[in-house]
Amino acid sequence: MADQISVDLAGRGLSEIPDDIFSQTTVEMINLRHNKIKTLPTNFGLCFGATLKRLWLWGNRFTEFPEVVLQLSNLEILDLRENCICRLPANISVLQKLQKLWLCENNLDSLPDSICEMENLTEFMAHRNNISTLPFGFGRLKLKHLNLDNNPLVQPPLETCQEGISAIAAYQRELEEARMTVSVPPCLKIVVLGRLMAGKTSLVAALTRAVSRLAKEEARTHCMEVKRWVVEQSELGKKIDAQEFVFEVYDVGGHDAYQNVLPFFVSAHALQVLAVDLSEYRTEEFEGMVGYWVRTVTARAPGATVCVVGTKTDRLESQEQVDMVYNKLKHDMDHMLAAERSQLRREIERLEKVLEEPFDSENSGADLDVLSDAKRSSVRERLAHLRRMEELQPKIVLQNTVSSSDELEGIAQLKETILSFSTDQKLFPNVRSSIPKSWTLLLDLFESARANNRNNAEARLCLPFDQVREMGKTVSLSGENLTSALVYLHETGRVLYFKDSPSLQKYVFHSPTALIRVLRAVQHHDVAQLFDPAHSGFDYLSNSRLQTARENLDKHGLVRTKELKVMLREHVRTEAEVHAVLSLVEKFGLCHRLGTEEMSDTIDRPTEWYRFPRPSTTVDYNTWCEEVPEGVEELQIGCRVLGSFPTGLFQRLCSNAHKFLQYRWDRADQVLGSNGTRLVHLQHRGDKQTSHDHITMATRGQAEDAPDLWAAVLQVHHELELLMTEYPAVVSEFYVTCHHCLRAGVEEPHRFPGTVMKRPHAIDIGTVRCPIADHGQVNTALVLPPQECDVHVSGLDGPRQVIKNVTTINNTQVYEGCQFGNNNELIMNPRAPEK
Numbered sequence: 001m002a003d004q005i006s007v008d009l010a011g012r013g014l015s016e017i018p019d020d021i022f023s024q025t026t027v028e029m030i031n032l033r034h035n036k037i038k039t040l041p042t043n044f045g046l047c048f049g050a051t052l053k054r055l056w057l058w059g060n061r062f063t064e065f066p067e068v069v070l071q072l073s074n075l076e077i078l079d080l081r082e083n084c085i086c087r088l089p090a091n092i093s094v095l096q097k098l099q100k101l102w103l104c105e106n107n108l109d110s111l112p113d114s115i116c117e118m119e120n121l122t123e124f125m126a127h128r129n130n131i132s133t134l135p136f137g138f139g140r141l142k143l144k145h146l147n148l149d150n151n152p153l154v155q156p157p158l159e160t161c162q163e164g165i166s167a168i169a170a171y172q173r174e175l176e177e178a179r180m181t182v183s184v185p186p187c188l189k190i191v192v193l194g195r196l197m198a199g200k201t202s203l204v205a206a207l208t209r210a211v212s213r214l215a216k217e218e219a220r221t222h223c224m225e226v227k228r229w230v231v232e233q234s235e236l237g238k239k240i241d242a243q244e245f246v247f248e249v250y251d252v253g254g255h256d257a258y259q260n261v262l263p264f265f266v267s268a269h270a271l272q273v274l275a276v277d278l279s280e281y282r283t284e285e286f287e288g289m290v291g292y293w294v295r296t297v298t299a300r301a302p303g304a305t306v307c308v309v310g311t312k313t314d315r316l317e318s319q320e321q322v323d324m325v326y327n328k329l330k331h332d333m334d335h336m337l338a339a340e341r342s343q344l345r346r347e348i349e350r351l352e353k354v355l356e357e358p359f360d361s362e363n364s365g366a367d368l369d370v371l372s373d374a375k376r377s378s379v380r381e382r383l384a385h386l387r388r389m390e391e392l393q394p395k396i397v398l399q400n401t402v403s404s405s406d407e408l409e410g411i412a413q414l415k416e417t418i419l420s421f422s423t424d425q426k427l428f429p430n431v432r433s434s435i436p437k438s439w440t441l442l443l444d445l446f447e448s449a450r451a452n453n454r455n456n457a458e459a460r461l462c463l464p465f466d467q468v469r470e471m472g473k474t475v476s477l478s479g480e481n482l483t484s485a486l487v488y489l490h491e492t493g494r495v496l497y498f499k500d501s502p503s504l505q506k507y508v509f510h511s512p513t514a515l516i517r518v519l520r521a522v523q524h525h526d527v528a529q530l531f532d533p534a535h536s537g538f539d540y541l542s543n544s545r546l547q548t549a550r551e552n553l554d555k556h557g558l559v560r561t562k563e564l565k566v567m568l569r570e571h572v573r574t575e576a577e578v579h580a581v582l583s584l585v586e587k588f589g590l591c592h593r594l595g596t597e598e599m600s601d602t603i604d605r606p607t608e609w610y611r612f613p614r615p616s617t618t619v620d621y622n623t624w625c626e627e628v629p630e631g632v633e634e635l636q637i638g639c640r641v642l643g644s645f646p647t648g649l650f651q652r653l654c655s656n657a658h659k660f661l662q663y664r665w666d667r668a669d670q671v672l673g674s675n676g677t678r679l680v681h682l683q684h685r686g687d688k689q690t691s692h693d694h695i696t697m698a699t700r701g702q703a704e705d706a707p708d709l710w711a712a713v714l715q716v717h718h719e720l721e722l723l724m725t726e727y728p729a730v731v732s733e734f735y736v737t738c739h740h741c742l743r744a745g746v747e748e749p750h751r752f753p754g755t756v757m758k759r760p761h762a763i764d765i766g767t768v769r770c771p772i773a774d775h776g777q778v779n780t781a782l783v784l785p786p787q788e789c790d791v792h793v794s795g796l797d798g799p800r801q802v803i804k805n806v807t808t809i810n811n812t813q814v815y816e817g818c819q820f821g822n823n824n825e826l827i828m829n830p831r832a833p834e835k
Ligand SMILES: Nc1nc2c(ncn2[C@@H]2O[C@H](COP(=O)(O)OP(=O)(O)OP(=O)(O)O)[C@@H](O)[C@H]2O)c(=O)[nH]1
Pocket: 194, 195, 196, 197, 198, 199, 200, 201, 202, 203, 214, 215, 216, 217, 218, 219, 220, 221, 222, 252, 253, 254, 255, 275, 311, 312, 313, 314, 315, 402, 403, 404, 405
């Protein structure tokens, strides 16, 4: 056994290390994962110190860090996951060559200062511990991968740690310079959600005012209401050492129209309260009353806490009946969670198996490497994501039933529940963060800007970033430090700052309540009332034009910027604010902007139009028939997720895709547009059999035009990829559908892994075999994108391609005269449409 490089003793049930491994020399890797080992023998270090590079001790019984490890001066990887270690040795930095240190799921409550001296460390995984403070200088580490989730971090706040090592560095620099931190008064955001009429608003009133204020039958919550609820010290008791506890309560209207906005307000740093009307509850209604809402929350904020409250108990006959219905709800919830868990597990096991098997044995030749390589890395990526999601299960609490009517039954208990969760450091570490003094000073500046809003004719809703930069300077915050402060304030719900959106990063929305008022105005459903001739704002329009404007919005969802401004005029004053609001509603996927040329108002005065999607059921174009027509091929890229896509995602995609796609027509689940030369078809559909949801992006043409076809679909694909990053819990998988199967109309077509799109092929490798029986050879030009592919992904302000000569505002007419060439490309109508 001499000269063996690695020793693998994983999963052998060992409680001690067998002696014979010490007889081996030059061991570089020892794997002792999943045993019952509590200590390492004293000669371990001496024996392996000169050679050992990788040591796996994952899933053993260590309660203390095995000190002999410190003698392994060549160690590069140390895996101590899932043990019960409470402390790291103060001199851990003697492991100077260590690159990867995995300590997740232990009991660490702090880290030694010397860890900051581990210059070669690039990966540090310590989620699920008890760490509350990071040592000063931690930000200096050159980490590429860091995970500190599920730690009660106060300093830096968890929100900062999640932003990565550079945010930690900025925070720590800030502290060094300011030399002081302040504890922020405890504050937590509560998001109350649930189906229309679930009793949310009445519940919020009962909770915050301790009196019954049942909402009127006709008083639906329009978009959202925000209320501040202050719990005094006397009520807090010993739970938390503070003068008061402030809750910002977001009461979200249950109407469908607001569902796109909701995901932007839920957060893992907030407590979600889901109201379920018990008097209406039946198992068949579970999806609409409960399942849908829980998934909406967890897609956006995996691991979030959701408190499910049964409402309107007074409408049930007796306490027994209340208990019976609530227990049924609990049972259905358990069922859903168990089903989701086992679905996840099955998928993990399936992929683990896939990795063990040889790939694409049916294919041969040059294509084999490209495709099987792509498949392997795609599976690995997906597997890692699924495993992370398995760790991050939502925390669902089912222990409260209430009546918001006179007796206020259960309201006091609910308050207790909310307080005890909110003060739980593990659930909501952000409630008691220490932040640099300068950050609170910045927050104060925002507060006073808000207070000034009433008297100020200038900005009320948001501040241009230049102004925020100046504000930052007055409290000595600039550059990355200012960004870190803004991200922290955004994550904790104090302001809205979208640092990753090119058009929105120019503003800081410092008044969430003002913003909600604007969203309400934008989402005004009552078009008749809005365009009432008595409405003085539209003085500049003649009656007939007013009528046209009304019809445009009502029938086609179209409105000119000018009228939109009138609709918003009570809330938005400056041009900059109008721009900010319009960018924001586009980001939320509520509407999209149409190109000026596409929708020019008159020849010499181009105007911008906005379109609010209205599913059209009357238009039935056969332009995109389901069957692929003879003589053309379909290039289709897809994205599938386990379960369903998050609420509003498809709408957001369609809205974002409008940058390079003019709409021909759209339905709730399909959009057919043109990028100027080609038709692009987007579709959202579920597959009940495999429990997957798909979004497909397709175009058609000749295989020789592959580069052109790829350019058309890849733009949308990029946009979807970007969007998916905002929904970390959604495990998505991109693919390229086999064009052969599409032509044959196969129900379950073969799907090539999406990673092939990341590896444009340099050489023409001809054909690959479709693994589905009898479907023969697939043209690789329609599987692998060309190396040079002209894809422009521009921000909202970037250049956009527009179709010329289209002047009518009715989308149905716009394309009526269009023709399609042999290659299915769009030829614009040579005649100018009538005006
Ligand atoms: N009897 C009884 N009626 C209630 C209770 N809570 C709410 N209601 C009634 O149920 C209806 C809906 O209540 P809301 O509080 O407005 O419901 P909501 O969930 O805020 O509704 P949306 O904002 O439209 O989504 C109103 O007519 C309320 O009076 C309750 O505890 N008991």
